[in-house]
Structures are given as C-alpha cells and as structure tokens.
Amino acid sequence: MKIDRDKALAALTDNGLLNKTFFEHGTLAVEIYRPEGKDRQRPHSRDEVYIIISGTGKFINGDNQCSFAPGDFLFVPAGVKHKFVNFSNDFSTWVLFYGPEGGEHP
Numbered sequence: 001m002k003i004d005r006d007k008a009l010a011a012l013t014d015n016g017l018l019n020k021t022f023f024e025h026g027t028l029a030v031e032i033y034r035p036e037g038k039d040r041q042r043p044h045s046r047d048e049v050y051i052i053i054s055g056t057g058k059f060i061n062g063d064n065q066c067s068f069a070p071g072d073f074l075f076v077p078a079g080v081k082h083k084f085v086n087f088s089n090d091f092s093t094w095v096l097f098y099g100p101e102g103g104e105h106p
Contacts, residue, residue, distance in 0.1 A: 005053060008032045009092060019095070027098050034092040039083040047103045048095060050074040055091025057084055078103030 003022050012020055012034055023030040027046070032053070035041075050059075052072045059068050061082045068074065068084075076082045079102070084091065 003030065005032075009034065009053075027100065029097045031095040031097070032092060033095045035084065035087070039085065039087070041083055043079050043081050044076070044097065045078055045101045046097045047078050047099045048076050048097045050076070051094040051096070053092040053094060055088040057087030057091060059084055 001023065008020070008022055009032060011022075012018070012032060018035055019031050019033040021029055021031045033050075050073070052068050052070050052074070054070055056067070056069050059066055059074055059082070061074065061076055062080045066074075078099075084093075
C-alpha cells in the first residue's frame with residue numbers, strides 16, 4: 001500500500017479540508033493534517049505520531065516545546081494538550097493514530 005503525499009495534499013486542497021484520513025487498519029488511522037493560520041486541535045483520545053512532511057515551526061506537547069522541520073517524528077500520548085505554533089505557510093504533516101482509547105500503557 002502506498003499513499004502518495006502530493007495526491008493526498010491535493011485532496012485536501014480540492015475539498016477545502018484541513019485533515020483527511022487516507023488509511024485505516026486495525027487501530028491504525030493515517031491522516032494528513034495541514035492547518036491554516038492557527039492549530040485548533042484538542043487533545044485526542046488515542047496515542048498519536050506526527051511525521052512532518054513540509055514546513056517548520058514550534059510544537060507544544062504538554063509542558064514541552066521544540067522546533068520541528070521536515071522528516072521529524074513527534075509523539076503525543078493520549079489526552080495530552082498539544083499544538084503547532086509559529087508554523088510556516090507550507091506546513092503539513094502525516095498523523096498516525098493508534099492503540100486503544102486512553103492510549104497504550106507503558
């Protein structure tokens with residue numbers, strides 16, 4: 001299975017969407033997310049991973065903050081407040097949700 005990044009991003013543009021699910025298998029759901037101007041996310045009920053496609057900025061994950069760039073991997077446990085801030089206009093990311101509601105136990 002392959003998801004073409006450019007076709008997936010074009011699907012967002014063509015449909016005026018900020019995010020869209022492109023693949024699901026078991027507990028795994030794969031989306032692309034491309035916020036415009038401000039990231040309005042709320043904490044999610046499952047663990048998630050971001051893999052940055054394009055753009056740069058800062059990522060707030062609970063009490064921590066870091067810079068991000070293309071290729072970076074970011075993990076957020078279920079229920080943790082997080083958001084992208086000060087991101088460039090070309091920012092987009094893969095989002096992978098997985099595991100049970102409430103997140104996996106360490």
